[in-house]
Amino acid sequence: MRVILFVGFLGSGKTSLMLPLARFLVERREAVDGRMPVVIIENEVGDVSIDDAVLRQEGLSVRELFGGCICCQLTADLTSCINDIHAEIDPHWVLVEATGLGTPQPIVSTIDRYGKGVERVTTLAVIDAVRWNELIVVVEPLVTKQVTGADVVAVNKTDLVDADTLEEVTRGVAALNGRAKVVRLSAGEGVGPEVWEKVIGP
Amino acid sequence: MGKGDRTVTGHRELPEEVESSVFSASLALELVPPATASSLTAALRGWIVEIQDWARGKGLLVGHVKVLVESDTGYIRLSGTGGAVTSNVSESWEPSRVGPFEVKVAAIIVGFTPREFEELAGNTLERALSRLLPER
Known part of the structure; x- marks a missing residue:
């Protein structure tokens, strides 16, 4: 199983991007070997989950972790959850959405050590991109922790900022994490397969 | 108001100088007479705007405010991060009358004490939904 961990501040568009990535992975792996392509782990800090219901409406397999954060609590x-998924389903991909x-660092450490x-x-x-400066x-x-711990940074909502702001955000991200791949995209306008190929890597 | 629950929690990982408050609630409701989808959407949009305006007035940061309404005929999603409120309605949603439904809300405000936020979020949500009922 390969794991893609989504992090990012509240309202940044994690669920909105996870949905098309899951669709992309489903289509890419369809009928290859009979294994389920994607399982999603949805983490909510509150006791009520909203995003998992949205993902389920799209027919995706979702596991929920409520009432705390997977990075600390x-x-x-x-x-x-990961070990159950491995034992019961063993999908190609597990998409994990953090709160x-x-x-990211403690989550990756947990998965590396015990998954x-x-x-x-x-x-x-x-x-x-709209709220970066704030x-x-x-x-x-x-x-800073979210950006510096990333392998890939997706600058989202590019359709809602001007070119100068987008450059400023991209520079700010690169200054924090020069080794990460940076992709600019808009979940609202759709993300092409070439972008997802870049995100998931070889 | 209906059966359900609501909670307010904090978060360990935020830096010490930043507080956050999480309000979440889940309510199973059936309005008599039934509300229309547009009036229900307007009421819940109003709740999000009220939370956002209040946070702005206090100089606080809105993490997000999310609402999901689910019924047998589909769902309505609303969300805001301090600015415009966005909404999505499933194609199958029945607009003329909303039967029994479940409304789930989650709001996270950065920089505030949980108790005051809980009272505000809970009271304003109850007021918003009560406006859908006929006056007595």
């Missing part, structure tokens, strides 16, 4: 639950307040059947974890940080000031330590 639900690490054992995350381990159990908007989660940081069974995991070949590789790719961390995708989703950035809200968030990098107000919740700077959190956003």
Whole structure:
């Protein structure tokens, strides 16, 4: 199983991007070997889940982890969930959506250490281009951890900012994490397969 | 108001100088007479706007405010992060009358104490949904 971990501040568009990526992976792997292509793990800090219902409406297989964050409070639950998925389904891909307040490093560490059947974890940080300048000031330590812990950074909502702002955001991301691949996209306008190929890598 | 539950929690991972409050609630409702989809959407949109305006007035950061209404005929989703409220309605949704439905809400505000936020979010949600009922 390969794991793609979605992190990014609240409202950045994680669920909106996870949905088309899941569709892309389903179509890409369809009928290859009979294994289920994608299972999603949805984490909500509150006790009520909204995003998992949306994903299920699209016919996707979703596991829920409520009432805390998998980066600090639900690490054992995350381990159990991944290991159950491996034992029961063993899909090609597991997409994990962290809460908007989660940081990637502890999650990746948990999966690397305890996750069974995991070949590789790719961390995708989703950035809200509209709110970047505000968030990098107000919740700077959190956003910094999310960006610096990412393998790929998706600068989202590019349709809602002008070219200068987009350049500024991209520079800011690169200054924090020069080794990450950076893709610019808009979940609202649709994401092409070439972008998803870049995100998931070889 | 209906059966359901609501919670407010904090988060361990945020830096110490930043507080966050999470309000979530799930309510199973059936309005008599039934509301229309547009009036229900307007009421819940109003709730999101009220939370956002209140946060802005206090100089607080809106993490997100999300609403999902589910019924036998589909769903309505609403969300906001401090600015415009976006909405999606499933194609199968019946617009003229909403039968029994479940409404789930989640709101996260950064920079506030949980108790005051819980009271505000809960009270304003109850008021928003009560406006759908006929006056006595």
